[in-house]
Amino acid sequence: MPLVVDLRAPETREPSLVGGKGAALAMLAHHGLAVPPALCLTTAAYEIFVDGASLRPVIRQELGRKNFDDMRWEEIWDTALRIRNRFLRASVPQAVAAALAERLTSELASTPLAVRSSAPGEDAAGASFAGLHDSFVGVRGIDEVVAAVRSVWASLWTDRALLYRRELGIDPDRSSMAVVIQPLVQGEVSGVAFGVHPTRPGHLAVEAVHGLNQGLVDGTIEPDHWAIDATTGRIAAHRPPESRRRLTLSAAGTEIEDLAGAPAPLDAHRIDEITAALRTVETVFGSPQDIEWTIDAGSLVLLQSRPVTTSTTDESDKRAWYLSLTRSLDNLRGLRRRVEDDLLPAMDREADEIAGRDLESFDNRRLAAEIEDRRSTHERWVDVYWREFIPFAHGIRLFGQFYNEIVRPDDPHEFMNLLGGTPMLSLLRNRRLAELAAAIRADPQLASSLQLGELDDPDFSERVDAFLDEFGDAVYGNRAVFEDRRGLIRLLGTMAAAAPTEQAFGAKDVHEMTAAFLAAVPAARRQLAEEILDVGRVSYQLRDDDNIHIARHKALVIDAVAEGRRRLAQTPAVAEELTDPDQVVAALRHPNLVVEPATAPVALEAAEGIRPQPRQLVGQPAGPGVATGPARRITGVDDLFDIESGEVLVCDAVEPNMTFVVPMVSAVVERRGGMLIHGAIIAREYGLPCVTGVPDATSRIRTGDRLTVDGYLGIVTVVPRPADEHSEDRRATD
């Protein structure tokens, strides 16, 4: 099979050789429609590459780590990141590079190019998915083309593609990728047109922007939108964007220019021309199509055509929401301003205002209303968290992808070292605790009085109060973490008895790693690199901090519910202490209501006569290193204060409000998976081995089991504690 073909040649209409996009372009050229000249690196080149670098077993191993239905989106992203890094580190075979160089020299030597993904099957009728794989514009010269080709190949395995693996039939043995290479047409106006309007039956849709199409396709630039009556061809509606902007080529890649007051990019005549092209293309392919187009020197040029994109109306399909998390740098800049300047200050202001209300002065009915008010305020901020803060976390991913493409490191998560050392609230809290522990360590008299449970040192007591003033709002589950001051004192005693822990990387290390990274970035892209790193750092910091800010609102709910419980404890109608806030509210409103406490759920029983015992559990590698120690399973606030130095933290999900115990542990094991979860982030800050995404970790591992945590391979080996020590844990699960 040929490695490089010209898409104008007749044999190139075969999707298994040139992919869906390539075959469609060849078909358009064959029917005399205006398309840019294009070469196609065939699927044969991909096959030579993946087989030469033995990448198929790597893909298979990464995809087989656990059942796909058990993977969280973050784990899928990590999986894609690891596969991508292996692609980036593999050499493009000499035969492929030579075949490309030969054709580029003669035809496309010095012009800026577009290097586009073209997967067989991605645009098959009935299964068309736009934007799952990557394309690059403004690529210049053979070295950049080879690098872009490798990135396009890797994008066969993006997190987006993995989400649609069933529809795409993803299988390492059968999946392949062709690459279309075209001179970049730098049209004055560009856009897309949809053969079926996504929301208005009986209509077509045209969207257009000034400048390059890339900004529209990746969602950076909002287009003008027209709905066209499919029968009459008349314009039925025009929706202009909030502001018109233009994407153009620059030395660093692309840049955005504001076009305040610019006219709409299309007039009625052009819209007719595009609509006519859409109908012609539909005739060529025999089914409604979506097209990308540009207007170059006054003439309409078609950039690609595919069957109308499959859209889902199934609201339970959350994949569209996940895809919306992939944000451009420009989008993240806007989101950062909103989060930093508006949302966080507003959240804190509201918490301050609520905290100022005097609960004791409220009668029972007013208190019930206050509990409901606080709960709805908390829920409102949780909603903001999902809509605005979670998408902002994509800043970490954007930097990770950029870093890996420049550095191609051995460890695909090395980029996180450059994000570490930011002034996160949780790290500040841990430093304060470390200072208190150091004070105990330096004062044997204080240490021994604390051991006896006495806190008679007024200076130290004042410092503990100051700590609680600053960080006392921490919440875990439905309880305030530091509600029992004795627990905090015990924790400080344990910390003081052990050697002080330090963060893995100091400011100097981070500074040096940053300098080395920036030196590796080509000069033209250095400013862009600095900006992406800056957004990544803020995103990383907020990923932790936002939870601590939100916890203030949860703590305010807990305070009000606790006040209600305190009053109800003296009411004869209430059988026992109520755990459900709804019951507290009801009992406050109706003093004669008889309320029974909720019953606890019954634990699942193991199969009769057979006792399952974990020996080796596979999760995701999330912090490099190997450590051995006894397990400490966390099921509630009290477990946090029982942690002994050197134990392995085992929990369902490490929350920012409990990460103060991390400096004491030797490793972290978590059921929830992903590299960007709090457990992984904080473990990395302290250089601890970490394995996440371990299925049923907290139900299979018991406190006291001896664990070896292999953070390189993502494996936890379990040696059960002796049988006569089982009683404590049985009690805990009864």
Added chain:
Amino acid sequence: MSHDPSHLEILRELLTDQLLAVLGTHHDGEPYTSLVAFAATPDLKRLFFATGRATRKHANLVADARASMLVDNRTNRPADFTEAAAATAVGIVEEIAPDERTDFEEVFLAKHPHLESFVRSPSCVPLQLRVSVYMVVTRFQHVIELHFD
């Protein structure tokens, strides 16, 4: 909870579907393995197999009854690394007592009817591995032990 089938289900499937197991024995610390036809009792606590009285594995088991048995469903393809499952049974081997002979033949010959003449030959010894623990391996490295209390 995980979407994976339970390890007990995987074990039961392996012990039902697979015809052969690798039997591990030793002689004076020298390890030895051999392929044997096997069948599991419904409660999975015993694995039946048979061997000639003069075989090396029989001699080894007479000297030390401790043994292991590996059953797996690999297909000799790269996908085995993530798709194949294996179970190792560890326990003590003993000869089938005369009053257990009917049980043995019912279970063993239902699975391996073509071995009837072999099993009924005077030189053949019917045996059972009394399992104390199974180690079930999935996804190449995920290991769960199933202990009989």
